[in-house]
Amino acid sequence: MKRMKKWALTLAATALLGSFSTPAWAAPQQGFYINGEVDRYYSITSFVKNFEQALEEITDAGFGETIYVSDDATGATILEVVDEGSLFDALHELTAGDFEANGYTEIDENGDELDLVFPGAELGGGDDFDVIDIE
Numbered sequence: 001m002k003r004m005k006k007w008a009l010t011l012a013a014t015a016l017l018g019s020f021s022t023p024a025w026a027a028p029q030q031g032f033y034i035n036g037e038v039d040r041y042y043s044i045t046s047f048v049k050n051f052e053q054a055l056e057e058i059t060d061a062g063f064g065e066t067i068y069v070s071d072d073a074t075g076a077t078i079l080e081v082v083d084e085g086s087l088f089d090a091l092h093e094l095t096a097g098d099f100e101a102n103g104y105t106e107i108d109e110n111g112d113e114l115d116l117v118f119p120g121a122e123l124g125g126g127d128d129f130d131v132i133d134i135e
Contacts, residue, residue, distance in 0.1 A: 027073035028094065028119030033104055036061040041104035041117050050111045067098060069119070096120035 031043040032054065038061045040054075047054050058066045063079040068087070075098065076090035084090040103116035 028069045028075075028099070028122050029117065030069055030071045032058070033067045033069065033099060033119060034058055034061045035065040035067070035100050038065075039100055039102065039104050041106045041119075043106075046107050046109050046111075049109045050107060053111055054107075067094075069094065094119075094123060096123045099123075 029041070029043060031041060032047055034040045034042075034054075034057050038057045040057055042050065042054050058078065063082060064077050066078045067075050068078065068081070069075040070091055073094065074091040075094045076084075076087070076092060080090040081087050097120070099118075099120035101120055103118045106114040106117050108114050
């Protein structure tokens, strides 16, 4: 009976944790994440309104260092899009490893810096869970 209770609790905990990792709850925001020395995040609106600044930062960082995240939380680097010849062919599921661990400075529509965002943490990066024995 104890063993059955452990399995039931393990299954329930797994289902609960699994529901927290769905893209609807924990997904990076749509936009452009520039890695390297830049570490900036532009939403689609801020990217369009600050196009020259964003383009310069993307060029400085490199196409392989700039990740586009779509509205369904899939993404690709600009280099992957160029190599594939199509945004839709390049999009793939993202992992915490795709992003810088130290975060990205969000840029608003006026080009001003806001708080840091941590898209890798939203995908489960940096979270350590301890296994506990429930009796």
